[in-house]
Amino acid sequence: MFTMKALGACALLGTLCLGQPSQAATILTETHTITARGAGSVGYSTFSVGSAGMYSMYTMGPTLDPELFLFADLNSDGILDASDTLVGHDDDSCPYSLCGPAGRFSNSLIETVLSVGSYILAVSDFNFSEAEARAGSNNNNMTGDVTLVVNSLPAVPLPAGLPLLATALGGAGLLRRSKRRKTA
Numbered sequence: 001m002f003t004m005k006a007l008g009a010c011a012l013l014g015t016l017c018l019g020q021p022s023q024a025a026t027i028l029t030e031t032h033t034i035t036a037r038g039a040g041s042v043g044y045s046t047f048s049v050g051s052a053g054m055y056s057m058y059t060m061g062p063t064l065d066p067e068l069f070l071f072a073d074l075n076s077d078g079i080l081d082a083s084d085t086l087v088g089h090d091d092d093s094c095p096y097s098l099c100g101p102a103g104r105f106s107n108s109l110i111e112t113v114l115s116v117g118s119y120i121l122a123v124s125d126f127n128f129s130e131a132e133a134r135a136g137s138n139n140n141n142m143t144g145d146v147t148l149v150v151n152s153l154p155a156v157p158l159p160a161g162l163p164l165l166a167t168a169l170g171g172a173g174l175l176r177r178s179k180r181r182k183t184a
């Protein structure tokens with residue numbers, strides 16, 4: 001009886017029982033010095049996702065206007081190839097409370113669900129395009145250090161967790177009904 005209850009609670013919590021930690025965890029912090037042009041004008045960071053779930057990626061670049069691209073490194077070689085696909089992009093979504101100001105402008109924030117695999121972040125100063133990220137060169141009028149941060153977020157954030165909870169509750173209902181049928 002107690003075992004059945006424990007199983008039910010685990011189903012209710014879903015991925016909390018098996019998947020990600022219940023607290024946000026930083027999986028990458030890396031600082032790039034962004035130059036005006038050429039090889040140093042784009043900063044790249046690579047990271048791996050070992051557990052599918054919600055992730056946040058953001059910039060802290062006090063002296064430039066960061067613009068951020070996220071690519072799936074499909075062949076897991078740590079290099080941005082033509083076959084690696086674009087997953088996310090942002091210029092100015094990060095609030096000052098999280099990322100601080102970026103000159104007169106704002107930092108970048110990408111929050112998305114990521115599946116297991118390898119990823120590449122590319123950062124430079126606005127105006128920065130996907131083509132420039134892939135080419136590895138951008139002409140910047142603002143330069144300086146930008147720190148890239150990647151966090152794994154708690155497994156079931158609300159309201160994204162609500163449909164899961166509803167499914168789990170439905171499952172618990174079915175379990176109760178099938179038990180009732182057995183005892184009847």
Ligand SMILES: [Ca+2]
Pocket residue numbers: 073074075076077078079080081084
């Ligand atoms: Ca690659």
Ligand SMILES: [Ca+2]
Pocket residue numbers: 065066067091092102105106107108126
């Ligand atoms: Ca920006």
Ligand SMILES: [Ca+2]
Pocket residue numbers: 065125126127140141142
């Ligand atoms: Ca600029």
Ligand SMILES: [Ca+2]
Pocket residue numbers: 126127128129132138139
């Ligand atoms: Ca540009």
